Every structure is written in C-alpha cells, then in structure tokens.
Amino acid sequence: MHYTPQTFNIPELDGISRETIDEHIGLYNGYVKHANLIREKIEDYSNDPDNNDYAVGEMQRRFGFEFGGMRNHEYYFTQFEGGAKVLPEGTLKTMLERQWGKVDNWYQRFMKIAMTRGVGWAMLYIDRQTDQLVETWVDEQHLGQLADLDIVLALDMWEHSYMRDYPASKKKEYVDAFFRNLNWEVVSRRVS
Amino acid sequence: MHYTPQTFNIPELDGISRETIDEHIGLYNGYVKHANLIREKIEDYSNDPDNNDYAVGEMQRRFGFEFGGMRNHEYYFTQFEGGAKVLPEGTLKTMLERQWGKVDNWYQRFMKIAMTRGVGWAMLYIDRQTDQLVETWVDEQHLGQLADLDIVLALDMWEHSYMRDYPASKKKEYVDAFFRNLNWEVVSRRVS
Amino acid sequence: MHYTPQTFNIPELDGISRETIDEHIGLYNGYVKHANLIREKIEDYSNDPDNNDYAVGEMQRRFGFEFGGMRNHEYYFTQFEGGAKVLPEGTLKTMLERQWGKVDNWYQRFMKIAMTRGVGWAMLYIDRQTDQLVETWVDEQHLGQLADLDIVLALDMWEHSYMRDYPASKKKEYVDAFFRNLNWEVVSRRVS
Amino acid sequence: MHYTPQTFNIPELDGISRETIDEHIGLYNGYVKHANLIREKIEDYSNDPDNNDYAVGEMQRRFGFEFGGMRNHEYYFTQFEGGAKVLPEGTLKTMLERQWGKVDNWYQRFMKIAMTRGVGWAMLYIDRQTDQLVETWVDEQHLGQLADLDIVLALDMWEHSYMRDYPASKKKEYVDAFFRNLNWEVVSRRVS
Numbered sequence: 081m082h083y084t085p086q087t088f089n090i091p092e093l094d095g096i097s098r099e100t101i102d103e104h105i106g107l108y109n110g111y112v113k114h115a116n117l118i119r120e121k122i123e124d125y126s127n128d129p130d131n132n133d134y135a136v137g138e139m140q141r142r143f144g145f146e147f148g149g150m151r152n153h154e155y156y157f158t159q160f161e162g163g164a165k166v167l168p169e170g171t172l173k174t175m176l177e178r179q180w181g182k183v184d185n186w187y188q189r190f191m192k193i194a195m196t197r198g199v200g201w202a203m204l205y206i207d208r209q210t211d212q213l214v215e216t217w218v219d220e221q222h223l224g225q226l227a228d229l230d231i232v233l234a235l236d237m238w239e240h241s242y243m244r245d246y247p248a249s250k251k252k253e254y255v256d257a258f259f260r261n262l263n264w265e266v267v268s269r270r271v272s
Numbered sequence: 273m274h275y276t277p278q279t280f281n282i283p284e285l286d287g288i289s290r291e292t293i294d295e296h297i298g299l300y301n302g303y304v305k306h307a308n309l310i311r312e313k314i315e316d317y318s319n320d321p322d323n324n325d326y327a328v329g330e331m332q333r334r335f336g337f338e339f340g341g342m343r344n345h346e347y348y349f350t351q352f353e354g355g356a357k358v359l360p361e362g363t364l365k366t367m368l369e370r371q372w373g374k375v376d377n378w379y380q381r382f383m384k385i386a387m388t389r390g391v392g393w394a395m396l397y398i399d400r401q402t403d404q405l406v407e408t409w410v411d412e413q414h415l416g417q418l419a420d421l422d423i424v425l426a427l428d429m430w431e432h433s434y435m436r437d438y439p440a441s442k443k444k445e446y447v448d449a450f451f452r453n454l455n456w457e458v459v460s461r462r463v464s
Numbered sequence: 465m466h467y468t469p470q471t472f473n474i475p476e477l478d479g480i481s482r483e484t485i486d487e488h489i490g491l492y493n494g495y496v497k498h499a500n501l502i503r504e505k506i507e508d509y510s511n512d513p514d515n516n517d518y519a520v521g522e523m524q525r526r527f528g529f530e531f532g533g534m535r536n537h538e539y540y541f542t543q544f545e546g547g548a549k550v551l552p553e554g555t556l557k558t559m560l561e562r563q564w565g566k567v568d569n570w571y572q573r574f575m576k577i578a579m580t581r582g583v584g585w586a587m588l589y590i591d592r593q594t595d596q597l598v599e600t601w602v603d604e605q606h607l608g609q610l611a612d613l614d615i616v617l618a619l620d621m622w623e624h625s626y627m628r629d630y631p632a633s634k635k636k637e638y639v640d641a642f643f644r645n646l647n648w649e650v651v652s653r654r655v656s
Numbered sequence: 657m658h659y660t661p662q663t664f665n666i667p668e669l670d671g672i673s674r675e676t677i678d679e680h681i682g683l684y685n686g687y688v689k690h691a692n693l694i695r696e697k698i699e700d701y702s703n704d705p706d707n708n709d710y711a712v713g714e715m716q717r718r719f720g721f722e723f724g725g726m727r728n729h730e731y732y733f734t735q736f737e738g739g740a741k742v743l744p745e746g747t748l749k750t751m752l753e754r755q756w757g758k759v760d761n762w763y764q765r766f767m768k769i770a771m772t773r774g775v776g777w778a779m780l781y782i783d784r785q786t787d788q789l790v791e792t793w794v795d796e797q798h799l800g801q802l803a804d805l806d807i808v809l810a811l812d813m814w815e816h817s818y819m820r821d822y823p824a825s826k827k828k829e830y831v832d833a834f835f836r837n838l839n840w841e842v843v844s845r846r847v848s
Contacts, residue, residue, distance in 0.1 A: 197686075
C-alpha cells in the first residue's frame with residue numbers, strides 16, 4: 081500500500097484566496113505523507129514486536145485520520161477544477177429530486193449539516209447497494225465516515241479551510257463561497 | 273433514505289454459539305432501526321428549527337455509528353452463510369499475495385489488528401481508485417472507517433461478539449473460531 | 465509518573481457474578497499496565513525522535529483511554545466495597561435534592577443515561593468551582609470525560625460488565641443489580 | 657446546573673493579535689451558551705420521552721464537548737491575565753523538577769505534545785490522589801480528557817487559536833508566542 085499525492089489545477093476562486101488554497105494543499109500533502117509513514121513505520125516496527133506492538137497498534141488506529149485527510153481533500157480540491165459549473169441534468173440531479181423533492185430542499189439541509197458545531201466535513205455519499213444518496217457530518221477526517229459508501233460531494237469545514245479569509249464568526253460566508261465556485265459537473269460524474 | 277433489515281442464513285458454527293449469533297442479530301436489527309429513526313426524527317424535528325436545530329445536529333452526527341453498525345454487521349453475518357470455505361484462486365488471493373508476499377503474512381498482521389485494545393472492527397477494504405487492499409482497525413462502528421473504500425472482510429471485535437462464549441481474557445479463541453467458520457468464497461466475491 | 469494497581473475487597477454481589485467481577489478486575493489491571501507502558505515507551509522512544517516521533521504522538525494520544533480505564537474502574541469497584549448501603553444524610557443527598565427536587569428524579573434521569581446506546585460510562589461528577597453536581601455519558605473510557613471535574617459515581621456500561629450474567633437485550637437488569645449492590649456511603653464521602 | 661460566562665482581562669500580547677483573542681472569546685461564549693442549552697433542551701424534551709429519547713441521548717453524549725470547550729478556555733484565557741511572569745519557586749516548580757529532572761526537559765516534551773497532529777489541547781494536570789503531574793494531548797475539547805484530574809496548564813491547539821496570525825505551516829510560532837505571554841504565577845497557583 082502506497083499513496084502518491086495528486087496535483088490539482090485550481091482556478092482563481094471567488095471568496096477563497098489563493099493563499100488559503102496553497103496552504104490547504106500543503107496540509108493535504110501532509111496527510112498523504114503520514115498515511116504512507118504509518119505503513120512504513122508499521123513494517124519497520126513489526127521486526128521487533130515485543131518492543132513495538134503497542135506503538136504499532138496506535139499507529140494503525142490513527143490510519144483512518146491520515147487516510148481520510150488524504151481522500152477527503154482529493155474530492156474537495158477536484159471539485160474546484162474547471163471552474164464553477166451548474167448541476168447538469170443526469171443521475172445525480174434525478175436522485176436529489178427523487179429523495180428531497182427539489183434540489184433546493186437538499187441544499188437547505190446540506191447547509192445545516194455544514195454549519196454543525198466542531199471541525200469536520202459535510203458529506204454526500206452514494207450507497208450503490210440500495211441506490212440512494214446519503215448525507216452526514218463527519219468529525220475531523222474520519223469520525224463517522226459512512227462505512228462502504230462512495231463520496232459524491234465533500235465540503236471541508238475545518239477552520240483551515242476559511243480562517244485566513246473569514247473570522248470564525250463568519251464561516252457561513254465561506255460555505256456560500258464554496259458553492260459559488262463548485263463545479264457540479266465534476267460532482268455529477270461521481271454518481272454515474 | 274430508508275433501510276430494511278436483512279435476514280441471514282447462518283449454519284451451526286464451531287466455537288460461536290447459536291445464542292451468541294441470535295443475540296448479535298438482535299443488536300444488528302437495533303442498528304437498522306436507529307439508522308432509520310435518525311432520518312425520521314430529523315425530518316420531524318426540522319419543522320421547528322428554532323427549537324430543534326441542536327438536537328438535529330447531534331442526531332446527524334451520530335448517524336455514522338448507527339449506519340456503520342448496520343452495514344458492518346451485514347458484511348459480518350454474510351461471511352458465515354454457506355459454511356466454512358477456503359480462499360479460492362482469484363483476484364483477492366492474487367492481491368493478498370502481491371501485497372503481503374503470501375496469504376499467511378497477511379493473516380498474521382490481520383490477527384494483530386483484531387487483537388487491538390478496545391472495541392471495534394478489524395477491517396480489510398479494497399481501494400478501487402488505486403487497485404489495492406487496505407486494512408485497519410475501526411473503533412466502535414464508525415471511528416476511523418476508511419473514507420470511500422469498499423469493505424472486503426469485516427471482523428467484529430465488540431465484546432458482544434464473543435463474551436457469552438469466552439471470557440474477556442480469551443478473545444483470541446473467538447478470533448480463531450471466526451476464521452474456522454469463514455466462507456472465503458463470499459469474501460473473495462466482494463473484490464470482483 | 466507511575467501507577468500501582470489497587471486491590472478491592474468486594475463481597476458477594478446480588479446479580480453480578482464472582483466470575484464477572486474477577487474477569488473485570490483482570491481488565492482493570494490491563495489498563496494500569498498499559499497506562500504505565502505508554503509512559504515507559506514514550507521515554508524509550510524519545511531517544512530516537514527522528515524515527516519515533518509519530519509513534520510517540522499516537523501513544524500519547526491514547527493515554528486518556530488507558531488512564532480513564534484505570535481511574536474509572538477504581539471508582540467503580542470501590543463502590544461495592546463494604547456491601548450495599550443506603551444514601552446517608554449529608555452533602556451529596558442535599559445536593560441531589562437541591563438540583564433534582566428529589567433523589568428519585570435524579571435516579572430516573574441517571575438510568576436513562578446508563579441506557580445510552582454504545583459502550584461507556586454513566587458518570588456523576590462534582591464541579592467544585594461552581595459547587596454543583598454534573599452528570600453525563602462518557603463513550604469508551606475517555607471520550608467526553610468532563611474536564612477538570614471530580615468523579616462521584618461511576619457506572620460501567622461496557623459489555624464486559626454484564627455480558628457473562630445477562631444477554632445484551634437485558635442490560636437493564638445489570639443496571640438494577642448495580643444499584644442494589646451500591647454502597648452509597650462510599651459514594652457520599654466523595655463529595656465531602 | 658447552569659454556567660455563567662466569565663470575562664477575562666487580557667493585556668496586549670506579543671505575537672497573538674487582539675483580533676484573534678476577541679474572536680476566540682466569542683467562541684468561548686458559544687461553548688458556555690451551548691453547555692447551558694443542552695441542559696435546557698434535555699429538560700424540555702424529557703416531557704415527551706417517547707418522541708425525544710434518542711435526541712436527549714445524543715445531546716447528553718455531546719455535553720463533554722461543550723463543557724470542555726467552556727472549561728478549557730477558562731484555564732487558557734486566565735493564563736494571560738496579568739501579563740507574562742516567570743515560573744516562581746514553589747510546589748509546581750518542585751514537582752516539574754522532581755518528575756522531569758529540570759523544567760526545560762518538561763518544556764521540550766510539552767512542546768512535542770503541542771505539535772501533535774490534529775486539533776485539540778496540550779494539557780498538564782495534577783493528580784491529587786497520587787500527588788504527581790500528568791500531561792497528555794486531548795483531541796477537540798473532550799476526547800481523551802484525563803478522568804478526575806485537575807487542569808494546571810491548558811494550551812489550545814485548535815486552528816482558531818492562531819490561524820488569523822500564522823498560516824497552518826507556522827503553528828510552532830504560535831506555541832512560542834503562547835509561552836512568551838504566559839503568566840506562570842497563575843499556573844503555579846493552580847497546584848497549591
């Protein structure tokens with residue numbers, strides 16, 4: 081198991097600064113590095129299990145954090161590539177309408193999830209076993225990820241996503257900026 | 273979003289009692305019930321957001337626990353259906369050998385993960401984006417689930433999985449019993 | 465920092481078997497051992513920070529689990545010493561009545577907390593800064609412990625507390641047994 | 657149970673801006689508000705347990721987060737009151753030297769804890785039962801708080817503590833600033 085950091089081609093965004101994006105991608109690279117580090121350390125330490133079993137166990141327990149920090153951000157940054165695009169006709173739109181009546185109903189609910197207290201992610205997944213969308217809040221990178229589902233939309237609500245551009249008391253403005261810049265065509269392709 | 277409890281056709285197992293399985297399936301039904309309950313409660317409570325927003329947020333935050341408790345157990349119980357079967361030739365075996373050298377190396381490492389302190393799951397996933405297997409420990413049902421990956425093998429290490437059959441100090445014997453009863457053909461089909 | 469395991473003089477209990485208590489004390493000794501192990505490992509590993517910093521960080525992060533597993537259980541087992549005793553007149557009783565109207569109101573609410581889904585502890589604390597009792601649910605040993613407060617009553621709701629004596633579906637009977645055997649004089653002395 | 661927000665008399669700090677402190681105190685007030693809100697909501701909702709038991713349970717489970725967010729910050733802000741002061745002779749200094757050999761050894765180790773990946777707190781506690789200092793990392797406000805111990809030093813490592821003043825990649829500079837501004841006399845009085 082080894083992971084290679086991705087690169088992202090992100091245009092100028094409206095309401096999210098270049099500095100924020102650059103620092104944020106730096107953090108992403110840290111997650112990839114540490115996901116790989118855990119694997120390497122576990123391999124090294126396993127040569128002396130009597131001394132290292134406890135440390136191996138704790139690094140393994142942390143893997144979901146580093147892995148989620150990697151994978152979540154890959155979904156996040158990719159959503160800005162190509163610039164803002166409206167939600168096209170297609171499976172995703174059909175599913176949103178089927179489950180929430182209209183897209184705006186889904187949006188109002190998702191905004192509430194995004195404003196959850198704490199740091200983490202507002203997430204929309206597809207459950208291919210039951211052919212439905214499911215959404216939730218994930219604390220940090222990994223606490224409450226929905227088991228076995230595929231990510232469709234990933235909105236980062238860690239303070240590093242917005243705090244260079246907005247004070248803590250205005251995080252709602254960041255969420256608005258996120259949606260203004262979202263390439264819904266990228267998001268839509270994830271359900272096909 | 274609505275979930276229907278599955279039924280499982282589980283034969284007599286060697287070292288895991290019928291009573292344990294029956295109680296365990298009762299707990300599974302509780303997870304399905306509460307995953308649905310969260311959705312219903314959020315819908316009801318949302319009619320009066322001024323009074324209920326905080327409660328809605330906390331029920332949503334908990335969803336990963338109930339959902340994971342549902343989905344993890346579906347993978348778990350299905351693995352016993354049809355009775356013990358050895359790992360067949362095929363993609364899973366090939367991947368285990370490619371990544372760990374031989375299947376027994378993987379098994380030794382997975383056993384260590386299973387013996388992690390605390391309650392949760394030893395999990396093997398497939399990452400279809402990078403075509404590799406990834407394994408980890410998940411606390412409880414949902415703390416550290418690997419984002420976006422598909423479950424291949426799910427080993428329940430909550431105390432309710434074994435404590436009617438073995439005292440706490442002998443949980444290793446339960447893990448051995450789990451593998452003695454495992455239908456590897458079911459597991460293997462999950463990667464195809 | 466070093467911790468020595470305590471011994472407990474626990475009489476025959478009504479509805480909680482000797483086997484359960486003995487296995488449970490075995491688990492307690494494991495927490496003490498691992499709390500000490502973390503300290504020792506951090507000291508050893510710190511000699512080579514380039515290689516070990518990540519492992520040191522993860523063991524330190526886990527310390528609250530092992531420490532809580534030690535300290536919580538010390539409050540738990542001590543509560544059975546000397547055998548069942550009713551709540552005496554005094555500060556604790558006065559505070560319960562002042563805050564909840566009557567002791568039974570507190571008891572009804574605490575029972576609900578004990579029946580929370582998941583594994584952890586129903587806890588009653590005293591906040592000496594504001595001279596009031598505070599109660600909550602703590603997941604596992606350490607997730608949600610109230611910062612800076614002193615434990616007054618600790619009710620273990622991990623499955624190992626009852627599952628040799630009751631099936632999962634009857635955990636309420638264990639809670640009843642806990643209160644039948646509780647030495648309220650021990651509990652009461654903790655607030656003085 | 658009810659909590660009243662404290663006010664803090666914080667001088668100009670070196671390397672932590674007034675804007676950061678003001679926004680940070682705003683967040684603190686949010687924690688106090690929501691700790692009280694949970695208590696009020698639980699009381700209200702308990703009038704209709706059939707409809708509300710699940711929501712009550714989830715709000716109670718979250719209490720440790722809001723409570724910790726309140727109490728941790730009270731220790732944090734108070735440490736700046738009166739301006740920077742060196743560690744005086746006395747019990748705290750004696751204990752640091754007894755346990756770590758010299759104060760700088762403790763400081764080097766505490767700095768490592770402060771640089772732990774993720775958001776949370778570097779914490780020093782006193783365990784009055786065993787008359788020793790204990791330190792650890794706490795995730796978020798509440799995940800891994802040491803049960804039953806009293807806080808001595810609380811260093812906030814959430815991104816909101818520094819991100820208006822330093823980019824993510826320079827959080828070490830914030831930690832240095834924290835110690836430059838620390839009133840060790842306040843800290844020292846907490847162990848007496």
